[in-house]
Amino acid sequence: xxxxxxxxxxxxxxxxxxxxxxxxxxxxxxxxxxxxxxxxxxxxxxxxxxxxxxxxxxxxxxxxxxxxxxxxxxxxxxxxxxxxxxxxxxxxxxxxxxxxxxxxxxxxxxxxxxxx
Numbered sequence: 001x002x003x004x005x006x007x008x009x010x011x012x013x014x015x016x017x018x019x020x021x022x023x024x025x026x027x028x029x030x031x032x033x034x035x036x037x038x039x040x041x042x043x044x045x046x047x048x049x050x051x052x053x054x055x056x057x058x059x060x061x062x063x064x065x066x067x068x069x070x071x072x073x074x075x076x077x078x079x080x081x082x083x084x085x086x087x088x089x090x091x092x093x094x095x096x097x098x099x100x101x102x103x104x105x106x107x108x109x110x111x112x113x114x115x116x
Contacts, residue, residue: 008043021047026075028095029083033114041097041113048113052087052094055079083115090116 010017020040025047028034036044051069054062058080066076087094093116100110 008039010039010043022069022071025051026070026072028113028115029075029078033112035100035110035112037103038097038099038109038111041111045095045097045113048095048115049092051075052079052083053092056084056087058084 010020012020021044024034024036024040024044028044028048029051051066054065055076063076063080066079067073070076083094095113096116098112098114100112102108103110
């Protein structure tokens with residue numbers, strides 16, 4: 001039984017699931033909007049929110065924390081250079097999820113997650 005187990009599994013083992021979420025979070029930050037399934041969007045939303053909030057502090061410790069999370073430094077540079085200034089006065093809620101419909105093949109709910 002999965003009593004008191006947080007988080008979604010997304011049909012993957014731990015390492016592939018973490019890699020998927022890290023890559024998806026980097027894509028959202030770099031491209032500012034991504035089409036994906038609803039379950040993946042809901043799973044990655046807190047990661048993107050926490051990354052942007054961490055980047056707003058503009059400290060070396062927060063930069064190193066983000067560099068340890070993302071695979072490349074392109075997303076970290078965009079957070080520190082562009083997004084931190086854009087969301088300086090916003091207390092949270094940097095992303096929105098817009099429902100687009102169902103995928104034709106398997107009927108999965110497709111959404112677009114984007115930065116506000």
